[in-house]
Amino acid sequence: xxxxxxxxxxxxxxxxxxxxxxxxxxxxxxxxxxxxxxxxxxxxxxxxxxxxxxxxxxxxxxxxxxxxxxxxxxxxxxxxxxxxxxxxxxxxxxxxxxxxxxxxxxxxxxxxxxxxxxxxxxxxxxxxxxxxxxxxxxxxxxxxxxxxxxxxxxxxxxxxxxxxxxxxxxxxxxxxxxxxxxxxxxxxxxxxxxxxxxxxxxxxxxxxxxxxxxxxxxxxxxxxxxxxxxxxxxxxxxxxxxxxxxxxxxxxxxxxxxxxxxxxxxxxxxxxxxxxxxxxxxxxxxxxxxxxxxxxxxxxxxxxxxxxxxxxxxxxxxxxxxxxxxxxxxxxxxxxxxxxxxxxxxxxxxxxxxxxxxxxxxxxxxxxxxxxxxxxxxxx
Amino acid sequence: xxxxxxxxxxxxxxxxxxxxxxxxxxxxxxxxxxxxxxxxxxxxxxxxxxxxxxxxxxxxxxxxxxxxxxxxxxxxxxxxxxxxxxxxxxxxxxxxxxxxxxxxxxxxxxxxxxxxxxxxxxxxxxxxxxxxxxxxxxxxxxxxxxxxxxxxxxxxxxxxxxxxxxxxxxxxxxxxxxxxxxxxxxxxxxxxxxxxxxxxxxxxxxxxxxxxxxxxxxxxxxxxxxxxxxxxxxxxxxxxxxxxxxxxxxxxxxxxxxxxxxxxxxxxxxxxxxxxxxxxxxxxxxxxxxxxxxxxxxx
Numbered sequence: 217x218x219x220x221x222x223x224x225x226x227x228x229x230x231x232x233x234x235x236x237x238x239x240x241x242x243x244x245x246x247x248x249x250x251x252x253x254x255x256x257x258x259x260x261x262x263x264x265x266x267x268x269x270x271x272x273x274x275x276x277x278x279x280x281x282x283x284x285x286x287x288x289x290x291x292x293x294x295x296x297x298x299x300x301x302x303x304x305x306x307x308x309x310x311x312x313x314x315x316x317x318x319x320x321x322x323x324x325x326x327x328x329x330x331x332x333x334x335x336x337x338x339x340x341x342x343x344x345x346x347x348x349x350x351x352x353x354x355x356x357x358x359x360x361x362x363x364x365x366x367x368x369x370x371x372x373x374x375x376x377x378x379x380x381x382x383x384x385x386x387x388x389x390x391x392x393x394x395x396x397x398x399x400x401x402x403x404x405x406x407x408x409x410x411x412x413x414x415x416x417x418x419x420x421x422x423x424x425x426x427x428x429x430x431x432x433x434x435x436x437x438x439x440x441x442x443x444x445x446x447x448x449x450x451x452x453x454x455x456x457x458x459x460x461x462x463x464x465x466x467x468x469x470x471x472x473x474x475x476x477x478x479x480x481x482x483x484x485x486x487x488x489x490x491x492x493x494x495x496x497x498x499x500x501x502x503x504x505x506x507x508x509x510x511x512x513x514x515x516x517x518x519x520x521x522x523x524x525x526x527x528x529x530x531x532x533x534x535x536x537x538x539x540x541x542x543x544x545x546x547x548x549x550x551x552x553x554x555x556x557x558x559x560x561x562x563x564x565x566x567x568x569x570x571x572x573x574x575x576x577x578x579x580x581x582x583x584x585x586x587x588x589x590x591x592x593x594x595x596x
Numbered sequence: 597x598x599x600x601x602x603x604x605x606x607x608x609x610x611x612x613x614x615x616x617x618x619x620x621x622x623x624x625x626x627x628x629x630x631x632x633x634x635x636x637x638x639x640x641x642x643x644x645x646x647x648x649x650x651x652x653x654x655x656x657x658x659x660x661x662x663x664x665x666x667x668x669x670x671x672x673x674x675x676x677x678x679x680x681x682x683x684x685x686x687x688x689x690x691x692x693x694x695x696x697x698x699x700x701x702x703x704x705x706x707x708x709x710x711x712x713x714x715x716x717x718x719x720x721x722x723x724x725x726x727x728x729x730x731x732x733x734x735x736x737x738x739x740x741x742x743x744x745x746x747x748x749x750x751x752x753x754x755x756x757x758x759x760x761x762x763x764x765x766x767x768x769x770x771x772x773x774x775x776x777x778x779x780x781x782x783x784x785x786x787x788x789x790x791x792x793x794x795x796x797x798x799x800x801x802x803x804x805x806x807x808x809x810x811x812x813x814x815x816x817x818x819x820x821x822x823x824x825x826x827x828x829x830x831x832x833x834x835x836x837x838x839x840x841x842x843x844x845x846x847x848x849x850x851x852x853x854x855x856x857x858x859x860x861x862x863x864x865x866x867x868x869x870x871x872x873x874x875x876x877x878x879x880x881x882x883x884x885x886x887x888x889x890x891x892x893x894x895x
Contacts, residue, residue: 282647289757395891396884397877407876437773439762441654441755446762448771455769457753463867472872551773554786558876559738559810562723568889 256329259348264318267353273519283442286484292523292545295347295434297324300418302359302367311356321354340432347431353546360418360541376534394571402499406557409452413474414527416543437552453555466492486515505531521547648758651798651832656863658751662690666816669697695855705849712817721883728810737875739770739787741811742804743842766870774802782806800830820846836862
């Protein structure tokens with residue numbers, strides 16, 4: 217190990233052990249790689265420094281566009297390792313210390329970079345697509361949810377509990393004729409990307425494949441003109457066009473996958489209200505909500521390279537009260553790439569065929585076994 | 597002031613009223629002469645400009661031609677499955693958008709165009725690149741490419757900044773970013789190509805490369821390869837009209853470059869906006885039922 221002078225990071229007292237950072241030798245004829253994209257330790261160090269620099273920026277006024285609006289433009293990363301809901305073990309702890317935040321970040325990065333060889337998996341790391349390779353940053357918050365104060369989604373209404381029970385029962389019923397629409401979630405079908413309304417879903421790599429995949433292709437592009445803000449996401453290249461001129465929403469009978477958004481400025485914060493969501497059945501709407509969901513997002517540029525993103529989700533048919541999140545979005549380099557999902561959806565055929573085969577197997581198994589409590593047919 | 601007579605009072609009142617009206621008229625003129633900043637307001641003669649002095653292409657635009665059916669002149673046709681579709685499926689005639697009404701195909705490429713036309717409704721979904729061997733990509737809700745996206749019968753919206761111009765098409769929500777400053781090299785092949793732009797006077801010139809060779813120009817089977825190179829010119833002629841011209845070059849398919857042109861019209865309805873046209877769900881039965889992979893949802 218090389219002897220190094222440890223650069224003192226103010227108020228961070230833990231010691232990082234420096235292994236030699238190897239710059240990957242790329243095949244001849246290509247350029248070498250940025251260490252933060254190939255070595256988790258380098259990525260963790262760089263992320264901690266950037267997060268510290270962003271946190272140290274106070275009373276900062278964002279520059280203006282040529283027509284006088286706060287400039288939110290650029291490319292911003294939507295991936296985070298912070299979970300949506302606070303882990304139960306943390307109880308009421310809303311904030312980590314800096315040391316704990318870095319440790320939690322390190323744990324998430326290392327778990328993300330590792331791949332369980334026993335599973336059928338996509339090793340995103342090999343493509344430079346893990347969240348830590350894209351520039352995800354540590355967060356002092358223990359959860360994205362800031363309200364309710366316990367950091368958890370509020371209780372469901374009785375109606376929503378019934379809907380959820382009915383959906384679970386339908387999922388338990390075996391369906392050998394499973395098809396694209398009854399099987400596939402909207403991302404697998406290439407109808408929608410992993411996050412446009414709202415932009416950030418929360419990270420828990422390793423928790424489930426959809427959440428882990430939410431860390432990849434998590435870039436976004438924000439463009440402003442005097443009358444509009446536009447957000448393009450890398451995932452499925454979903455586009456949200458947000459008029460700022462105070463026009464009314466679309467009529468109530470016109471429903472859209474990404475809803476219908478309207479924005480206005482409150483000081484230096486752009487407030488975006490989205491309604492007119494469609495009913496995505498048989499897929500589920502956002503967090504099990506209905507098409508009555510009302511989403512209010514807030515965009516504030518708090519430092520040169522950080523956008524603060526907040527949203528409040530309200531659906532009286534689903535939650536007993538609204539709930540809100542807050543998360544920082546770090547700036548990243550352009551460009552976005554074309555995400556021609558449906559054009560090249562080779563995988564859907566294999567995925568649906570595989571599901572059909574599994575469903576037939578499961579139907580045979582439950583026929584050959586007498587039904588009793590604890591049998592496979594009763595499992596969720 | 598001591599008013600001597602009613603007549604003088606009236607005269608004073610009418611002068612005052614006239615003065616107020618003149619002030620109001622001046623204010624109105626100032627409003628009319630102010631540069632347009634947001635879409636949806638009534639435009640006036642003379643294209644508005646952005647803060648950096650360029651013509652503003654901000655707003656919602658649409659072509660009104662039948663070029664998406666056939667970029668060459670064509671008569672009205674019954675369209676596919678007239679026994680079911682009737683007039684809903686019929687195609688109107690049109691005068692075409694190609695200069696000289698001729699596409700200079702190489703002989704083998706012309707044969708391929710005819711083959712494309714014969715197979716334009718063929719849907720052969722596979723899990724390999726052979727899925728692009730035949731069939732109009734539009735039919736399956738694939739990205740239309742450039743220049744076809746500009747003359748689809750759907751509006752599109754332009755968001756203009758000095759560094760980047762973003763174009764969003766209502767059809768499938770297809771997007772393209774025109775890199776103005778800095779220019780960027782195409783990283784890979786795309787359906788919508790890769791666009792770098794610059795201003796020549798009041799004309800936006802866009803150089804588009806990086807095509808994947810799977811896009812068609814229309815429903816008539818006109819096509820190009822991945823060597824396609826398109827140079828677009830957007831020239832505003834007043835606040836509501838932009839003349840569009842594209843030069844098409846592909847040495848593997850055509851014997852020489854050729855041009856197309858048509859006007860783009862500003863959509864002027866108050867509060868006009870793009871309405872989602874997410875066509876993926878509309879084509880799932882067509883694409884996946886033949887493979888036994890489609891089951892309509894029960895609601």
